[in-house]
Amino acid sequence: MSFEIRFTDLAARIGRLETTHGVLETPAFIPVVHPVRQAISSEFLKDLGFNGVITNAYIALRHYGDEARKRGIHNIIKYDGIIMTDSGGYQVLEYGSIGIDHAIIAQFQKDIKSDICVPLDKPTGRGLKYETAKDYVDQTLKNAKETLEIVSAEKRDSDTNNKADPIWVGPIQGSEHSDLVKYSADTLDQMGFRLLALGSPVELMEAYEFATLSYMIATTKRSIPSKPLHLFGAGHPLTIPLVVALGCDMFDSASYMLYARFNRYMHKNGISRLEDLSYLTCPCQICSSYTIKELVEMEKDKRTIEIAKHNLYVLKSEISSVKQAIIDGKLWEYIMQKAHCHPKLMEATQLFKNFEFLESGTPLFKEKAVFLYDPIDQYRPEALRFRRMTSNFRKLKNKKMLILCVESNTHPFYSTSDFLGIVKKYPAAQICTYNPFLGIIPVEICDIFPASHNMMSRNQKYHVDDYPSFIESLLRFISSNKFEEIIVIADNFMQNVLKDIKIKELNLKITIFDYNRDIIS
Ligand SMILES: [Zn+2]
Structure with a gap:
């Protein structure tokens, strides 16, 4: 795996992550694709410029089993770009346990030729007592260590070209317990994971706890300043500039679809209910084709798909704006401008005065004032x-x-x-x-x-x-x-x-x- 950094500003970086199915330009938003019930085609995602997606290995295993091993995940979801697979950690968070061993999930992700794989983790979510959170972190670290051992042993025993080897991601847990986040990040770093992923922010983001999220990312970046960092479940348009500025290189989310199901329409200043709008401010293909009335009166499944597509346009545009701000050396100005969209985001940006690590990526000289x-x-x-x-x-x-x-x-x-x-x-x-x-x-x-x-x-x-x-x-x-x-x-x-x-x-x-x-x- 190589990760080449081309431009930086604050802790943000425009980089190139090499994988077996191409190069992922970071910062990258990686849409969640359902392995069985995906309503928006992979072609649409690719045409929009998303050359990486994430899908769920656990659901693929349950639904397709050996067929997935035979056909490979790229064939199953009909996508020839970069595929990251989640191990089922999200289902663990929802249901407590999924009854499948981490070794089986690890082997399955390898067999279906996923490009970026995640060992089975036990997400700490939000609001867990310290002892319980520590127990979850230890279980995740144990799974991660054993997964690496299985993968490395297999690699030693075979003569296969290592170019086809997936990238294994070290899942960081601990949530609002920052010493657990640090312990988790340090341990995974020492184990040799080259790409790290910070887990469990979904509930924090649903509660607009952007300040807590910022502390979690800051703790991680202080431990692991250089290695690429993924953030699980970050798909709110307002959080994108924040998490990129703090040093997250990739983030995935199903938000475009989840919000669409409830008529939640994304825009550059946040999210609104479709019914509350008088104008569609976005010039995307969807918003130029319909009036609000037509969208509201549309049959629900079709409407969900159309709003989801629009939401993807907004997410794509936000990523492009952030990248342009990095190249212009204007990321600080961009974040502070966004901060005025929500008091909780303002609260998070006020913490920047404590984040000394933002200096390392800020160029010594900028052409623009x-x-x-x-x-x-x-x-x-x-x-x-x-x-x-x-x-x-x-x-x-x-x-x-x-x-x-x-x-x-x-x-x-x-x-x-x-x-x-x-x-x-x-x-x-x-x-x-x-x-x-x-x-x-x-x-x-x-x-x-x-x-x-x-x-x-x-x-x-x-x-x-x-x-x-x-x-x-x-x-x-x-x-x-x-x-x-x-x-x-x-x-x-x-x-x-x-x-x-x-x-x-x-x-x-x-x-x-x-x-x-x-x-x-
Ligand atoms: Zn639109």
Whole structure:
């Protein structure tokens, strides 16, 4: 198995996962296909650009048995792309037990030539007591270990070309118990699984518990930052940008069909009941062919199929938008824009300030400017990095005076007439601009990204209490450079910063001007 990463932003990656039936471009949404009762053809899915699907090995075994072994799963579901098989873990979650040994399910997945296989797991779902969840995790790990042993032993005993070997997925369980998620992920990683899958988020997503889901993914990514990660059962259009940004490379769901059964119509801002709509906002083939009235009055089975097809268009479009945002280096902006679609999503994005791992995939330089709007933007990786750089900045020894100027949208500051006026009048001063999001910007490094490439509203009122990182940045800069005097061209934000008790305690001589021009004249 090879996984090649082409572009990254935050923890998201556009990658290429090689399998025996072709290359899967990630992030990938993998639609669930029912092995017996699939209403939407595999051809439709492929034509729409889904070149990977997931189907259920347990149901295929029960329904087809040896016939599936003979024909292979690609023939059974009439799909020549990449097929991932689930082991029946979902049925375990629903019914408690499925009465089939994990070794049989493992062998069956191999026999039907699935491209990506999952050992039989015991999902922890949501709301389990710690001891019970731990027991489920241990059972899953035991199954996973024995499955790998069976598969490896068989491989040693045969001379078959290993190119046809499926990829085995390590199923991570533990749900909201983060130490169990970590234990599960670490153990599967050590066992040698090359693709990991995080289980049990369906119930969390049904309850819109996006914050808990974010913590689960964060715990996993901290343990396994590089290996590709699948997320089971994530098919809500609003969760796609969130889970991709946090580092999920693949996710499957039957949501397109499950929602359609209840007239739930997906759109870029969430999901609505068809009956509640006055307009079909989507230009897809289905929405251009019918009116809402025609859809509502349609015979139920046909309507379900038509809405499901529309839902697939929406999911496909969402994936494409997220990929474009990754390439543009605009994933942070995209997520924050989506966050306004639902308060629970907003709640989850506010956690990003605790997710240090988002920095690793964020490019050091971006061609497009970063857009800064809300207090959460002070924690975007580009801003964190810049403040870290400033904290290591040391002035020339003879500079006892610090001049702080309001940053304008003209970059770099040293190219402005304001700068030239100030430096002429105060040649021995350390000159910096300031920005509530990026902190202090010494003129010597003001042409380094994102100081050189950022855009914010200059008319908005920024409240000091919302920007604790700014006060930290200013205090650190002043104390590590031992200034004796400060001249500040203070906007409303800075006037309030200077009232902060920690700044007053520095006992510096501070002169305040209202605007850059006042200091020059
Ligand atoms: Zn549509």
